[in-house]
Amino acid sequence: MTLALLLTRLYGPLTALSNVRVDVMSALVSFDRVFEVLDLKPGIVEKPDAVPVPRRTGRVDFRDVRFRYPSAAEISLASLEEVATLDRTVNEPVLKGVSFSVEPGQMVALVGPSGAGKSTLSMLISRIYDVTDGQVLVGGVDVRDATLASLRDEIGVVTQDSHLFHETIAENLRYAKPDATDDEIWAALAGAQVADLVRSLPDGLETTVGERGYRFSGGEKQRIAIARLLLKAPSIVILDEATAHLDSESEAAVQRALSVALAGRTALVIAHRLSTVRDADQILVLDGGRIVERGRHDELVAVGGLYAELYRTQFAVADSPTPYVDATVPEPVVMPLGTYVADEAMPPAAAN
Numbered sequence: 001m002t003l004a005l006l007l008t009r010l011y012g013p014l015t016a017l018s019n020v021r022v023d024v025m026s027a028l029v030s031f032d033r034v035f036e037v038l039d040l041k042p043g044i045v046e047k048p049d050a051v052p053v054p055r056r057t058g059r060v061d062f063r064d065v066r067f068r069y070p071s072a073a074e075i076s077l078a079s080l081e082e083v084a085t086l087d088r089t090v091n092e093p094v095l096k097g098v099s100f101s102v103e104p105g106q107m108v109a110l111v112g113p114s115g116a117g118k119s120t121l122s123m124l125i126s127r128i129y130d131v132t133d134g135q136v137l138v139g140g141v142d143v144r145d146a147t148l149a150s151l152r153d154e155i156g157v158v159t160q161d162s163h164l165f166h167e168t169i170a171e172n173l174r175y176a177k178p179d180a181t182d183d184e185i186w187a188a189l190a191g192a193q194v195a196d197l198v199r200s201l202p203d204g205l206e207t208t209v210g211e212r213g214y215r216f217s218g219g220e221k222q223r224i225a226i227a228r229l230l231l232k233a234p235s236i237v238i239l240d241e242a243t244a245h246l247d248s249e250s251e252a253a254v255q256r257a258l259s260v261a262l263a264g265r266t267a268l269v270i271a272h273r274l275s276t277v278r279d280a281d282q283i284l285v286l287d288g289g290r291i292v293e294r295g296r297h298d299e300l301v302a303v304g305g306l307y308a309e310l311y312r313t314q315f316a317v318a319d320s321p322t323p324y325v326d327a328t329v330p331e332p333v334v335m336p337l338g339t340y341v342a343d344e345a346m347p348p349a350a351a352n
């Protein structure tokens with residue numbers, strides 16, 4: 001009995017021992033992969049003799065910029081090439097000779113049909129990709145000659161889909177400015193119109209947010225992202241506008257937060273809303289990788305080209321007549337049953 005019992009006790013460790021080899025071998029393969037990723041050369045490298053971007057000039061120039069995305073084969077991991085056939089076709093150029101200048105403090109609106117290259121263009125400024133040909137200058141310095149830290153200090157980006165880390169609100173904001181004091185953080189939150197919301201949370205600034213924490217709505221997340229931007233105080237703001245899907249109250253708050261964020265800064269806004277393009281100092285209409293029209297709202301409407309068409313089909317629809325300047329929610333109107341309500345008396349639902 002004892003012998004039989006001992007034997008069964010012995011079996012387990014023995015089989016485990018025979019499996020060790022398998023474990024070690026699969027771990028080695030994983031190590032290979034991990035080191036391959038760690039050793040991967042980033043596509044964007046700083047030159048050894050890079051110079052810092054002059055601080056706070058807020059000037060952006062594009063000189064005959066051409067760009068195509070690298071093909072899968074150019075940026076793939078070696079180990080992937082063993083198991084998959086990579087697409088070696090060279091991508092079509094996305095930008096085909098784009099030139100413009102943004103003067104300090106100006107607001108430039110970028111409009112155009114989907115796939116025209118607007119987001120791509122905005123990524124070239126903070127050097128997420130390098131241009132294929134031509135030059136992008138920030139503060140008069142070619143971004144390829146600039147130190148990455150100084151370049152990214154000058155630029156703040158708010159995307160359509162802002163990411164919050166699974167951390168406290170304070171840490172999510174200090175990501176932009178590690179030495180920020182609590183007072184500075186509260187000032188930024190107030191500027192971004194989100195201080196009241198944070199104050200109402202049980203742990204205030206120490207509330208954990210993100211995937212498994214407190215979930216902000218789209219508009220709230222965007223305002224947190226704007227607070228992050230205010231804390232960083234860059235001289236150039238790039239904004240991929242995403243107000244179209246917000247309800248009118250939340251949109252009004254985002255608009256007010258943005259007007260604080262954009263004040264006195266150079267701004268490049270990928271605009272989806274009429275109110276933004278109307279205020280812009282310069283509108284660039286991008287189509288098929290080229291700037292096909294440029295000017296101010298009234299001029300471009302008068303020309304009757306692509307902008308005029310976008311204006312009729314896209315902006316006029318997306319723009320709800322709800323005032324952005326005033327975020328107060330209209331009092332609900334209590335009507336006796338059967339009362340006819342004229343269309344214009346009702347706040348229109350936020351159109352998409």
Ligand SMILES: Nc1ncnc2c1ncn2[C@@H]1O[C@H](COP(=O)(O)OP(=O)(O)OP(=O)(O)O)[C@@H](O)[C@H]1O
Pocket residue numbers: 069070091094112113114115116117118119120121
């Ligand atoms: N990572 C990528 N690799 C290859 N091609 C890409 C990549 N990202 C975008 N493209 C291509 O580049 C073109 C321009 O894309 P981009 O995202 O700049 O358009 P957009 O003007 O921002 O459009 P939208 O208004 O829909 O946001 C598209 O044809 C797209 O297919």
Ligand SMILES: [Mg+2]
Pocket residue numbers: 118119120
């Ligand atoms: Mg885009």
